Amino acid sequence: MLLLQFILIGISIGSVYALIALGTVLIYKATRVINFAQGELVMIGAFIGYTSLVSWGLPIFIALPVTLLLSGVIGYLAERFVLRRIAHGPLISVIMVTLGLSIFLKGGVTGVWGTSMYSFPKIFPESTINLLGIKLPQVYFWSMVVAVIIFVLFVFFFKYTDLGLAMRGVADNQKAAASLGVNVFSVVGLSWVFSGIVAALGGILLANISLLNINMSDVGLKAFPVVILGGFDSLLGAVIGGLVIGVIESVAGGYLATIVSGAIDQVVAFAILLIILLIKPQGLFGTKEVERL
Amino acid sequence: MLKVSNLRVAYGKVNALKGISLEVHRGEVVTLIGSNGAGKSTLLKTISGLVRPKTGSITFEGEEITKASPDAIVGRGIAHVPEGRRIFTNLTVMENLKAGAYLRKDKEQLQTDYEEMFSLFPILKERKEQMAGTLSGGEQQMLALCRALLSKPKLIILDEPSLGLAPLIVDLVFDVIEKVRQTGITILLVEQNAHLALEIAQRAYVLETGEIKLSGTSESLLKDERVIEAYLG
Ligand SMILES: Nc1ncnc2c1ncn2[C@@H]1O[C@H](COP(=O)(O)OP(=O)(O)O)[C@@H](O)[C@H]1O
Ligand SMILES: [Mg+2]
Numbered sequence: 001m002l003l004l005q006f007i008l009i010g011i012s013i014g015s016v017y018a019l020i021a022l023g024t025v026l027i028y029k030a031t032r033v034i035n036f037a038q039g040e041l042v043m044i045g046a047f048i049g050y051t052s053l054v055s056w057g058l059p060i061f062i063a064l065p066v067t068l069l070l071s072g073v074i075g076y077l078a079e080r081f082v083l084r085r086i087a088h089g090p091l092i093s094v095i096m097v098t099l100g101l102s103i104f105l106k107g108g109v110t111g112v113w114g115t116s117m118y119s120f121p122k123i124f125p126e127s128t129i130n131l132l133g134i135k136l137p138q139v140y141f142w143s144m145v146v147a148v149i150i151f152v153l154f155v156f157f158f159k160y161t162d163l164g165l166a167m168r169g170v171a172d173n174q175k176a177a178a179s180l181g182v183n184v185f186s187v188v189g190l191s192w193v194f195s196g197i198v199a200a201l202g203g204i205l206l207a208n209i210s211l212l213n214i215n216m217s218d219v220g221l222k223a224f225p226v227v228i229l230g231g232f233d234s235l236l237g238a239v240i241g242g243l244v245i246g247v248i249e250s251v252a253g254g255y256l257a258t259i260v261s262g263a264i265d266q267v268v269a270f271a272i273l274l275i276i277l278l279i280k281p282q283g284l285f286g287t288k289e290v291e292r293l
Numbered sequence: 294m295l296k297v298s299n300l301r302v303a304y305g306k307v308n309a310l311k312g313i314s315l316e317v318h319r320g321e322v323v324t325l326i327g328s329n330g331a332g333k334s335t336l337l338k339t340i341s342g343l344v345r346p347k348t349g350s351i352t353f354e355g356e357e358i359t360k361a362s363p364d365a366i367v368g369r370g371i372a373h374v375p376e377g378r379r380i381f382t383n384l385t386v387m388e389n390l391k392a393g394a395y396l397r398k399d400k401e402q403l404q405t406d407y408e409e410m411f412s413l414f415p416i417l418k419e420r421k422e423q424m425a426g427t428l429s430g431g432e433q434q435m436l437a438l439c440r441a442l443l444s445k446p447k448l449i450i451l452d453e454p455s456l457g458l459a460p461l462i463v464d465l466v467f468d469v470i471e472k473v474r475q476t477g478i479t480i481l482l483v484e485q486n487a488h489l490a491l492e493i494a495q496r497a498y499v500l501e502t503g504e505i506k507l508s509g510t511s512e513s514l515l516k517d518e519r520v521i522e523a524y525l526g
Contacts, residue, residue, distance in 0.1 A: 162395060169381050169392045176379035181343060181396040181444060183517030 005134050006254040007247055012140035013209070014246020015147035018089020018205060019202040020219060021226040021238035022150065023195035027170040028232045030191035031087075033094050037078070037102035038199060039220015044105060045071040045200025046120070046216060047113050048209040053121050060123050066195045067204065077197025081187045087188075115214050120207035139208045148207060150198055151239050158235070167191065171233065225273040240284070245269050294319045294479055295340070295371075295448060300349035302335055309335040311503040312349070317448065322470075322480040324490040324511075326422050326524055327500035333483045334376050336500070337450050340481075341373035342366045353448070368396055372446035376453050376483075378437040383424030386417055386436060389425050393440030403443075410439040413469060431462035438469060442478075449473065450481040455489065467493060487524035499524075 158164040230237025344364040411418035484490035
């Protein structure tokens with residue numbers, strides 16, 4: 001029973017990791033850029049959610065769209081005014097710029113919201129939900145639901161819409177997409193907008209699970225083992241990678257923490273990362289290299 | 294229809310085009326021949342907006358397109374089948390075709406157009422759901438051509454469609470180019486295979502190290518000694 005409980009909690013937390021990783025994968029797919037600022041987007045999303053709920057006193061059904069909209073705008077601005085300026089530069093420089101962006105965003109958040117702990121208003125009922133005989137706080141359950149919905153939406157978007165097809169084309173071969181009349185910059189911009197939105201969703205869920213604070217951006221570091229495990233360009237990989245890392249972390253934390261002192265759960269993700277990099281560098285679902293504009 | 298004037302393009306210190314001027318008229322097939330590194334692909338990429346010129350101008354149907362973005366240029370009716378085909382290898386054949394029609398407004402017409410492509414290339418119909426990367430070189434070339442045609446271009450520019458293909462397949466590709474010509478689409482064709490190119494084209498330009506060295510009707514160039522020696526020998 002204890003094991004099942006750890007697994008369910010792992011799946012819930014893993015769903016949040018999956019959401020965050022989906023954002024990373026979207027940007028990677030469209031541009032081959034690994035976005036080191038993903039964790040900051042998550043944190044900013046949570047802070048915007050907090051502000052619209054608490055400071056502006058908006059009801060959740062207005063606060064949520066407002067938060068997602070503003071987070072999408074932040075993603076858009078990051079692409080439009082930072083990344084696009086060096087879009088044709090060497091890949092490594094572009095990646096370094098995302099690192100710079102993460103520091104900038106973190107600084108900005110510190111300026112606006114400071115470094116103290118915020119207690120996020122509970123947006124889910126306090127009651128527990130009974131899942132496979134385990135009593136689980138509602139927020140854990142809803143995290144899974146949100147992750148599944150977002151994943152399904154993305155799959156639908158990529159498979160059945162023209163814009164989704166264009167985005168996959170850009171991911172496959174930017175020059176070819178451009179030569180067919182796809183505005184590559186708009187598509188790349190859109191991937192950042194989506195990424196900002198899913199990051200904010202992840203942030204709101206996380207803030208409901210734990211406290212809200214500037215250090216929430218550290219969860220971005222979890223996105224790396226997840227996408228490395230799943231393969232940088234696979235949506236399904238991000239989801240499965242998120243769940244696997246979440247479960248292993250939860251189970252390892254649950255059992256080993258009593259034996260080994262220290263935060264063992266925080267180490268396992270990176271231990272997995274190292275092993276994966278050694279045996280299957282392209283990840284479980286990843287594909288080969290693709291050409292960039 | 295297409296007018297290029299005094300176009301100069303440089304990659305860093307390398308001057309790839311040193312003042313090119315050429316014209317393509319409506320309904321023509323014009324070919325550009327020249328050896329490797331002459332600047333042929335650079336010229337085509339500049340026309341389709343993928344490379345920016347240092348100086349010079351490009352007009353299409355009387356309108357300036359020198360600074361237009363690649364998608365705007367496709368929107369005006371210029372389709373570019375790039376060298377090396379550049380199909381989307383991780384997308385299916387059908388998805389590649391759909392991507393070709395990305396800017397089309399008349400989506401209800403598309404089903405008929407797909408069928409038309411499939412009747413030209415039955416093999417593509419068979420492979421519809423297959424990843425395009427699994428197609429043979431010839432099939433990929435046909436897919437690239439179909440994909441470009443699906444944008445309903447007025448001018449199609451083809452960069453070495455015969456490159457790396459078996460002779461039999463090359464003939465097939467050129468048959469299709471001939472069919473495309475008959476539908477009234479204007480063609481600017483880059484080829485290393487000067488025989489084939491001069492056979493299908495009415496006029497030709499010879500490009501050497503970024504400059505136009507010769508130009509004229511295909512018949513006159515087929516008899517030109519310099520052309521015979523350098524490209525037909
Ligand atoms: N992306 C690039 N960067 C630097 N030099 C290039 C690039 N593309 C082409 N060149 C150079 O420009 C010249 C013309 O190349 P290209 O247009 O590809 O010739 P062609 O298509 O006739 O073989 C060559 O000297 C080539 O090395
Ligand atoms: Mg070339």
